[in-house]
Amino acid sequence: MTRLDDPLLALRGQMREWGADLRPLALEIDRDPEAVRRHFGLPAVRHLATMGIPAEYGHEPEKIDGYRFYGVSALERAVVMEELACADVGTLVAAPGPLLAGVAVGLFADERQKQWFYGQMLSRPLWTCFALTEPDGGSDAAALRSTLTPTADGALLSGEKRYVGNASRAQLGVVFARSRPGPLGITAVLVDTAVPGFHAEPLDMIGLRGARISSLVMDRMPIPEERFLGRHLPATRRGVWAFVQTFNMLRPGVAAISVGIARAALEYVTAHRRTLRAAERERLDDLGRRVDAARRLVHHAAAAVDARGTDGHLASAAKLRAARLAEETTLAACAFFGPGARLAHPLLDKLARDARAMEFLEGTANMQRLNLFQGLLGGKIERTRPPVTTP
Numbered sequence: 001m002t003r004l005d006d007p008l009l010a011l012r013g014q015m016r017e018w019g020a021d022l023r024p025l026a027l028e029i030d031r032d033p034e035a036v037r038r039h040f041g042l043p044a045v046r047h048l049a050t051m052g053i054p055a056e057y058g059h060e061p062e063k064i065d066g067y068r069f070y071g072v073s074a075l076e077r078a079v080v081m082e083e084l085a086c087a088d089v090g091t092l093v094a095a096p097g098p099l100l101a102g103v104a105v106g107l108f109a110d111e112r113q114k115q116w117f118y119g120q121m122l123s124r125p126l127w128t129c130f131a132l133t134e135p136d137g138g139s140d141a142a143a144l145r146s147t148l149t150p151t152a153d154g155a156l157l158s159g160e161k162r163y164v165g166n167a168s169r170a171q172l173g174v175v176f177a178r179s180r181p182g183p184l185g186i187t188a189v190l191v192d193t194a195v196p197g198f199h200a201e202p203l204d205m206i207g208l209r210g211a212r213i214s215s216l217v218m219d220r221m222p223i224p225e226e227r228f229l230g231r232h233l234p235a236t237r238r239g240v241w242a243f244v245q246t247f248n249m250l251r252p253g254v255a256a257i258s259v260g261i262a263r264a265a266l267e268y269v270t271a272h273r274r275t276l277r278a279a280e281r282e283r284l285d286d287l288g289r290r291v292d293a294a295r296r297l298v299h300h301a302a303a304a305v306d307a308r309g310t311d312g313h314l315a316s317a318a319k320l321r322a323a324r325l326a327e328e329t330t331l332a333a334c335a336f337f338g339p340g341a342r343l344a345h346p347l348l349d350k351l352a353r354d355a356r357a358m359e360f361l362e363g364t365a366n367m368q369r370l371n372l373f374q375g376l377l378g379g380k381i382e383r384t385r386p387p388v389t390t391p
């Protein structure tokens with residue numbers, strides 16, 4: 001299994017310290033996700049605003065205990081995500097920053113596109129969005145119907161998207177659309193949301209409200225040719241492959257967010273139920289052990305992705321397990337406070353609502369099962385045999 005080295009332990013300690021600023025904001029951001037604008041000065045929010053931008057684009061690293069961090073590795077991001085999600089997942093997902101769009105740019109943009117995107121991200125805190133899901137397509141992302149209609153100097157982008165994080169306030173985005181039928185007809189484009197034709201509205205969500213999940217309509221939005229992501233790459237590397245690789249890189253971070261939510265629920269029980277009956281103590285300890293085990297799996301999956309970007313199968317196992325555990329743990333935590341827990345303990349209620357969203361974020365549980373199964377079938381992950389026991 002993967003162990004955190006000294007730099008990553010230092011990073012974890014720093015995030016835990018910075019995370020302390022976020023916990024008091026949890027209910028405020030849940031009520032009003034725009035309230036995050038008042039908290040741009042917090043070190044955790046500042047860190048997220050540039051996390052993932054490589055050094056060569058002028059990104060000043062986060063210096064912690066003499067180590068330098070840019071947020072480019074999946075393991076580094078998993079450490080940050082768990083700590084900040086444990087502090088408050090709402091503020092984590094509400095914060096501006098490159099996140100999914102930034103990973104896609106890192107993987108597929110050409111040099112000028114990177115300079116354009118990262119240059120803006122470094123100039124001031126900006127929100128970004130990654131728009132793939134469509135209203136009637138959901139998990140079947142490759143069947144997307146948004147179109148790119150060719151013009152003399154690029155294309156016109158039209159279509160609808162749904163459940164896109166932070167789209168209603170994003171200044172920049174990566175949007176997937178098709179220029180012709182079939183899987184190879186899908187292309188990602190870089191979008192400046194100020195260009196006429198882009199309309200996004202936040203949806204009224206029950207969980208993860210900080211993320212400003214939005215619906216999106218694009219109406220003949222002009223996209224110059226130089227904003228076509230991966231135009232220097234073959235068609236097989238631009239569309240479906242591009243979003244699969246982006247999800248592979250991000251998936252350990254999503255799993256880590258679930259671990260953070262589960263941990264927050266356990267910390268809440270520990271802080272608010274000072275005396276526990278033996279059976280309750282046992283239940284809490286058992287959940288704690290399962291959270292620790294899920295974290296180990298997340299770190300292992302992140303290390304696999306860092307070693308080879310296409311190795312996202314183990315990360316599917318981690319996301320699957322961690323998302324289910326977050327839901328189970330937050331509901332179990334409510335049970336420690338009796339039938340009225342969700343009314344009497346609004347923070348716990350929020351954690352349970354947020355945990356439910358983790359089922360959908362970056363692909364539902366069934367999609368992760370399919371990916372995991374394909375990994376097993378293709379020999380990409382090892383099948384471990386149960387130990388032989390003697391009677």
Ligand SMILES: Cc1cc2nc3c(=O)[nH]c(=O)nc-3n(C[C@H](O)[C@H](O)[C@H](O)COP(=O)(O)OP(=O)(O)OC[C@H]3O[C@@H](n4cnc5c(N)ncnc54)[C@H](O)[C@@H]3O)c2cc1C
Nearest residue numbers: 130131132133138139163164165357360361362363364366
């Ligand atoms: C909080 C949140 C944030 C999100 N952020 C973004 C974002 O920033 N950008 C973006 O593009 N998208 C985003 N999404 C969309 C998300 O990534 C999912 O892909 C999407 O929610 C799934 O589509 P759907 O809800 O229409 O469900 P459906 O695809 O309709 O699925 C419904 C159910 O059917 C199951 N199912 C579907 N297909 C199969 C199959 N082939 N085999 C077995 N079971 C199947 C699913 O597992 C699920 O249980 C977000 C969603 C949420 C909830």
